[in-house]
Structures are given as C-alpha cells and as structure tokens.
Amino acid sequence: MARDELPVGKRVRITQSVDRREGAWSGDVIGTIVSVAAQKTGSWYAHGKDAKFWLQRIFLKKDDGELTTLTLDRSTRVEVLDGPAESS
Secondary structure, three states: OOHHHOOOOOEEEEEEEEOOOOOOEEEEEEEEEEEEEEEEEEEEOOOOHHHEEEEEEEEEEEOOOOEEEEEEOOOOEEEEOOOOOOOO
16 A cells, blocks of 8 residues: 555554564554654665665554554555544
C-alpha cells in the first residue's frame, strides 16, 4: 500500500513478518494512523538523501492509547479496518 493511501485517522491492522531459519515469525498491531513519514536513520548511507538511509515509518495510536512506531518494508501488510476514525 502506498504512503498516500494511508490517511491519518484510519484504523488499520499492520502485519509484519520476519523470515528466520526456524520459520517465519509474524505479529499484528491494530491502531489508528497518527502520521506516515519518511525519516532518516542514524546509519550512514553514501547514496541516500543527506548521506543517510531513509525509512518509511507509520505512527499509530493503539486502542489502549499507547503510541507506537513501525517501519514499513516489503514484508509489511496494511489492512484498513472498518470502524470509526479517531476524533482529535
């Protein structure tokens, strides 16, 4: 799902998986999108903007109020859920 398809205020389920020798591990996070932004890492990368490596990050507010940040990569699935959008 493209970054512009992730509107602030939408409730989503994010599923991420990590391939391991013992088999894939996956986990889900459900929350309301606070923002989606490209952020540079602390890692040096010669060919990136500002000589940094940039990652797409999604900031979520979970149903219990906890704020969390997830990095979007090729193994990330985003599912928009039906339900009320969070009001500010």
